[in-house]
Amino acid sequence: MKRLWFVTGILALATPLALAQTSAPISTWTSDAMHSEVDFSIRHLSISNVRGRFGNVAATLVWNQAQISRSTVTATIGTATVDTGVPARDADLKSANFFDVANFPTATFTSTRVVKNGSGLTVTGNLTLHGVTRPVVLEVEGPSGPVPGLKDHKPHCGFSATTTISRTAFGIGSKYPAAIVGDEVKLTIDLDVVKQ
Numbered sequence: 381m382k383r384l385w386f387v388t389g390i391l392a393l394a395t396p397l398a399l400a401q402t403s404a405p406i407s408t409w410t411s412d413a414m415h416s417e418v419d420f421s422i423r424h425l426s427i428s429n430v431r432g433r434f435g436n437v438a439a440t441l442v443w444n445q446a447q448i449s450r451s452t453v454t455a456t457i458g459t460a461t462v463d464t465g466v467p468a469r470d471a472d473l474k475s476a477n478f479f480d481v482a483n484f485p486t487a488t489f490t491s492t493r494v495v496k497n498g499s500g501l502t503v504t505g506n507l508t509l510h511g512v513t514r515p516v517v518l519e520v521e522g523p524s525g526p527v528p529g530l531k532d533h534k535p536h537c538g539f540s541a542t543t544t545i546s547r548t549a550f551g552i553g554s555k556y557p558a559a560i561v562g563d564e565v566k567l568t569i570d571l572d573v574v575k576q
Contacts, residue, residue, distance in 0.1 A: 405446045408576045409537065411439040411455075412529075415572035418457055422547070423562030432464035432473075434487075441539075441573055443523075453491040453503060455569075460485055478553045484510050503541065512550045518543050518569070526575070535575040543567050 418434040436458030444450040460481040462473050474481045491505035492515075501520040506513050522539035529536050544566050547553055553561055 406442065406444050409441040409443060409573035410576055411437055412536065412572040412574050413437065415570075417570055419568045419570070421566045422564070423558075424560075426559055426562070430464060430469075432462060432470075434458065435461040435463070437569075437571070439571055439573065441571075448496050448501070449494055451491075451494045453489070453494070453505065455489040457487045457489075458485065459487055459509075477555070479510060489516075507545070507550075509545075509550045510552050514545070514549055516543050516545060523573075529574065532574065537573050537575075539569075539571045539573065541567075541569040541571075 413436065416437040416439065418437060419431065420433070421429050421431045424430045434457050437455060438457075439453065439455035442452045459479045460474060462470055462479060462481075464470055464473070473479055476482075487507065487509040489505050489507050491503050493502075493504040495502045495504075497519070500522060503518040503520055505516060505518070507516045518541040520539055520541040523537040524539075525537040526535035528534070544564050546563050547561070547565050548563050
């Protein structure tokens with residue numbers, strides 16, 4: 381048992397060292413579209429949570445191992461990929477009632493500040509959604525890995541970020557009161573990024 385804990389400890393210490401060796405001093409990583417997505421959760425009628433996801437996430441991370449605060453993140457999310465598992469609801473979400481994907485087919489995020497926070501990161505940036513730009517703060521777990529990709533054999537790392545936004549602050553579903561469609565939307569962003 382002691383040996384298992386020792387090996388686990390060594391692996392935990394080796395992960396950031398491996399990332400440093402793989403990406404030092406500055407490297408560019410892009411998201412693997414097959415293994416990256418944005419999930420959301422919102423209250424319905426104040427009694428239950430509706431969950432869904434967005435695919436088609438294209439993110440780029442410029443990682444500065446020596447000065448993490450100089451790292452940057454940009455991402456584009458296809459709003460037309462919204463999927464809650466109910467086709468009729470998804471069609472309504474894509475309409476002018478909510479995301480209006482005909483006029484606003486993408487959401488974008490651009491970081492303005494990256495700070496080391498314990499074993500993770502705090503990333504501040506501007507989210508543009510439904511034609512409105514607002515600052516958001518992402519609490520990020522990671523990086524994990526790196527590990528070699530099964531097909532491309534390039535280094536892959538993982539990040540998982542969370543934040544909560546106000547849908548009405550972005551002008552989404554403004555005619556629906558919070559008692560029907562909650563105002564707070566919890567977001568979870570999972571990225572598998574590949575070293576370029």
